[in-house]
Amino acid sequence: MPLPPSSLFTDVIHLASSVVRNLPGCPHDAPLKPPTSRERVKRDALEESPDLYAVWLASRRIAENGTEHLPPAAQRPFSFQNLALACTLSKRCAPELLSCLWDAHPFRISLMVTLDVVRGIFPAFRGYSQAVMIDELQRNMTSGNFTLSHVIHQGTMELVRMSVEAAIDNIATSNENIVHNSARFLVERRQLEQRLRLDVPTLSDPLVRDLLQESDTFVRSFNGFSAFGVFSPFDAMRLLTLVSEVLTHLWVLSSLTFGGTPLSIVFLSVAVTVLPSMLSWLTYGHDNWDCPNGQLGGQLAAKQEAMRGLAHSDAHRPEILLFDLGPWILKSWSRARKSLLGLERRHHGGDNNLSFCPLSRVYLNGMFSAFHNVPLLLVLSSSSTSVGTFTLYRSTLQSLLLTAEALLRTLRMAFQGVFLMGAFCAATALKPRLQPDAQKAIPYSPSGVGMAIDAQNLSFSYPGSRVPALHNITLTVEAGETLAIVGYNGSGKTTLANVLLRIYDFESGSLRVNGVDIQRLDPRDFHAHASAVFQGFSKFSTSVKGNVGIGFVPEMDSADAVSTAIELAGAADLVRSLPEGVRTRLDGDGLNRSCEACCGDGPASHTPHGLSGGEWQRIAISRAFMRARRPEVELLVFDEPTSSLDAHAQKHVFDTIEKISRSPDGDRTKTVIFITHRLATARRADKIAMMENGTIIEFGTHEQLLSRNGRYASLYHASV
Ligand SMILES: Nc1ncnc2c1ncn2[C@@H]1O[C@H](COP(=O)(O)OP(=O)(O)OP(=O)(O)O)[C@@H](O)[C@H]1O
Known part of the structure; x- marks a missing residue:
């Protein structure tokens, strides 16, 4: 008696699934590995050869007009030139990506390649097995020796073959899912890492933005989103299956043709309708993407997106750079991403639910296609050709045509995908503009008495702007001095502060x-010795603690450090008045709506609490003070920190700045630069720079500038 199909299938498949799940190297169980030395060498090599970016750019150039470019993620025309560029990009990027994956999963990758080739042989083997079955039936019927036991025997053999095929298919799919998840994690992490490295000048280049957009499309295609139809880099693996399928079909066809099958049979085989495909379409299941995550998954996804949003946000970039939030963002994103990938894997139950899908979708079609030929037995009974051969011929020919079509389609998509892969690799190799060459870089050496600044003839223009925002800026600030920058709106004060802050x-x-x-100087090194309140400071949609704590990430979880910073900024009463104190969630600027997950203190209140402009300013000042009071910080920059504060609060803030910029003995330890429109406050500074039209028109002490009776004096008299 044949085994009932369900038990046979379930046993084999459960065994296969458990074997494949227990293979070593699951990416979500393992801690994140730093890049291996081989990976580093490869990455360095990429960075040294900037032509990758040039090759990518050439593929976007519109042929007739060398200066115009295709929009980002647009399909490249299929031309000899683009084919050559695609080859160059593949040669440069594919080994890099593959070796990165190989390092994570050498065994699984080998298994995946082997099983993909084996899967390609299945269709021809299936046809052959069905042909043998039909021949057996033909023999039984024509000899008049038909018995039920023969049929059962044949059916059992076919079921065994189907079980083996389903088991191998199941192992391949489970293994592929794990490698796929790992690849997704690796490329997404690398993209985020690269994004966080980039500075404002690099990001302000429109071509770099296009590059990042294409790189993003490549990364998202790992998740099933794509600019080029359904292409994902894993479709490239399908090429292996398709090639091996085409080759085996060709082999079967040639052996049948040269084995003496009459031409009429060949024609007849092509003419037969494609009934099994119809059945396949009717029984095709719905592969809806159902969110596996539930509430936990939702939170993880929100955290992951919040971190991604932060990494990609231009608005927050100054603070990300200054407070060196990059490593923290990357770590938080990695943690959420890994947990989410783990959840997804558990939801799919190691793909146990695949057990009967193949049976209903594909294999029943195969069975049906074998039996629906039985009536043809009568037609061909007089021919020397067996019905099995006829069936095999016809199905192989049909499969060959379908596979060749799929191969071409995949190749076409892969051609477009290569440019996205090239964008990803070129983006990974981008060097931030402010980053000095490794040979020239020197570490910041603290003076212990503040940062001495000497600027000579500085000029700066915003990208795309014809008029320079700064020109001929010359100023000297001794270590420990206080400089006030004053001037009319649009005179360049904020721009100068941002240039000085690197x-x-x-x-x-x-x-x-x-x-x-x-x-x-490495900007990260420089920023470790500076703190600032930016004019357009960030208002994060997270708790007060989170908003303040990110001023100094190593101490963001320290309640003491946070409350001291809040106290210094004179915001203690404000925070006490909030419904949940430091745990009150604030209603930020909308860029990071779900950011409460960012800072690790969980959702404190359900409705975000709104703050006035002045109250937000106190939070931003607290954030700056988180870091400003540290001994290694030698430069404090405040861009209109008290513009919305009342006179008392303003005095408190400036008194605190004065206090924290001195040692307990009263010696100056930090240089302070502040921008203000309140000239009564500017008087407190050792030096004042009066700006107009992007340059410093007057520079000196308050008394010197007043006695000069120039622009500063008139502004001062007008304001007091
Ligand atoms: N992102 C930008 N892109 C192009 N131009 C800009 C940009 N930001 C500022 N500018 C221009 O640069 C000039 C200096 O601007 P900046 O913000 O430095 O002035 P400011 O003195 O700080 O003004 P305010 O007192 O109003 O804050 C202005 O003409 C402004 O329009």
């Missing part, structure tokens, strides 16, 4: 800090 680069001139050319 958020923007200057185009000409020189800028030295503590006697060292600032362009030789």
